[in-house]
Amino acid sequence: MSVRKDKDWGNWKWQLQNKIRNKESLEAYIVLSNDEISAIDQADSLFELGITPYYASLMDPRNTECPIRLQAIPKLIELQTNERDQQDPLAEEKYMPVKGVTHRYPDRALWYLSHNCAVYCRFCTRKRKVSKPLGTPNRNEWDSALDYFRKTEAIREIILSGGDPLSLSEDHLEWILSELKRIPHINQIRIHSRHPVTLPMRITDTLCEIFNKYFPIYMVTHFNHPKECTTESEQAILRLVKQGAVSVMNQSVLLKGINDSPEILQNLNYKLISMGVKPYYLHQCDETFGVSHFRVPIQKGKEIYQNLRGKQSGITVPLYVADLTGGGGKVPLLPEYEVETKEFTNIYRNYKGDYYEISNGI
Numbered sequence: 001m002s003v004r005k006d007k008d009w010g011n012w013k014w015q016l017q018n019k020i021r022n023k024e025s026l027e028a029y030i031v032l033s034n035d036e037i038s039a040i041d042q043a044d045s046l047f048e049l050g051i052t053p054y055y056a057s058l059m060d061p062r063n064t065e066c067p068i069r070l071q072a073i074p075k076l077i078e079l080q081t082n083e084r085d086q087q088d089p090l091a092e093e094k095y096m097p098v099k100g101v102t103h104r105y106p107d108r109a110l111w112y113l114s115h116n117c118a119v120y121c122r123f124c125t126r127k128r129k130v131s132k133p134l135g136t137p138n139r140n141e142w143d144s145a146l147d148y149f150r151k152t153e154a155i156r157e158i159i160l161s162g163g164d165p166l167s168l169s170e171d172h173l174e175w176i177l178s179e180l181k182r183i184p185h186i187n188q189i190r191i192h193s194r195h196p197v198t199l200p201m202r203i204t205d206t207l208c209e210i211f212n213k214y215f216p217i218y219m220v221t222h223f224n225h226p227k228e229c230t231t232e233s234e235q236a237i238l239r240l241v242k243q244g245a246v247s248v249m250n251q252s253v254l255l256k257g258i259n260d261s262p263e264i265l266q267n268l269n270y271k272l273i274s275m276g277v278k279p280y281y282l283h284q285c286d287e288t289f290g291v292s293h294f295r296v297p298i299q300k301g302k303e304i305y306q307n308l309r310g311k312q313s314g315i316t317v318p319l320y321v322a323d324l325t326g327g328g329g330k331v332p333l334l335p336e337y338e339v340e341t342k343e344f345t346n347i348y349r350n351y352k353g354d355y356y357e358i359s360n361g362i
């Protein structure tokens with residue numbers, strides 16, 4: 001099966017206008033299984049199907065366990081809710097001083113600028129609002145958010161998030177960046193976007209020129225599997241780094257059946273570093289409704305992490321974290337390295353499993 005690529009394939013607007021939203025259009029790319037067909041029929045009302053033709057073209061046409069398919073196409077198991085599953089596990093709506101802003105930590109705030117994404121990831125934490133046009137932030141809400149940032153001097157960083165903040169037009173993005181840059185206590189601007197992975201053509205020269213003007217911009221993108229590190233994505237990152245002077249980092253979610261092995265994560269992290277992207281976080285999957293089939297036991301996550309730290313170059317290793325249900329914030333999930341603390345010394349286990357005693361400095 002090979003799809004003829006439209007002459008506008010490389011245009012991000014074409015990709016969004018031709019977003020795959022039903023079984024019929026998906027079948028131009030892959031052979032759907034019975035499970036996928038029923039799941040698409042039943043899951044749509046809970047969380048929309050939405051896939052760019054670009055992302056669909058990375059799918060294995062026959063293997064239903066393809067890591068790209070698993071991220072974007074529902075399975076029936078997604079309809080099962082487990083006792084702990086929640087609408088808003090991170091209590092993002094609770095820590096909301098003004099509509100569209102979650103201010104949980106003292107020095108930084110998350111600003112949801114859009115409910116749209118190029119691809120709707122089945123494991124999304126914000127399924128409660130992402131993909132739903134209702135409640136999409138409007139211009140008045142942007143103004144109240146900006147007012148809140150202006151008067152809250154403890155805020156040093158604004159994180160543009162969503163949905164995907166790069167779904168906005170260049171004019172809107174530029175306006176937002178320029179307003180933020182004018183606030184004296186804002187030290188840095190960060191953008192969380194999955195577009196370099198799901199819609200790399202969105203990273204246009206014009207967009208990069210805007211980023212360059214508002215240097216420094218930090219971007220955290222979201223690659224989960226080496227298969228996503230395509231030439232298109234690689235070129236998008238190159239544009240961000242070279243033309244936009246953007247510092248690009250990556251957060252992955254640890255996902256069962258997709259990337260829950262040291263080998264896959266090692267490949268991914270090396271690949272990212274070779275593209276100019278610094279692995280930042282590896283997230284434990286949140287307790288959102290309909291994602292429990294993706295969750296990897298924390299014990300297994302720690303074992304995987306132990307296979308990265310020390311064995312792999314330190315710059316390739318992200319920090320494994322859980323975002324605490326209830327809104328407690330992120331905490332590192334670390335394997336036990338400290339074996340024993342004595343009066344004047346501590347004993348540690350290194351990455352090979354050998355023991356070393358060092359002075360504890362007392």
Ligand SMILES: *Cc1c(COP(=O)(O)O)cnc(C)c1O
Pocket residue numbers: 090102103104105108109110159323330
């Ligand atoms: C994850 C998150 C941040 C960013 O946290 P960092 O550890 O700085 O990356 C900020 N605000 C909220 C509400 C978050 O969930």
Ligand code: SF4
Pocket residue numbers: 116117118119120121123124125126130162163164194
């Ligand atoms: S890109 Fe992010 S916000 Fe959008 S569906 Fe995927 S995980 Fe959710």
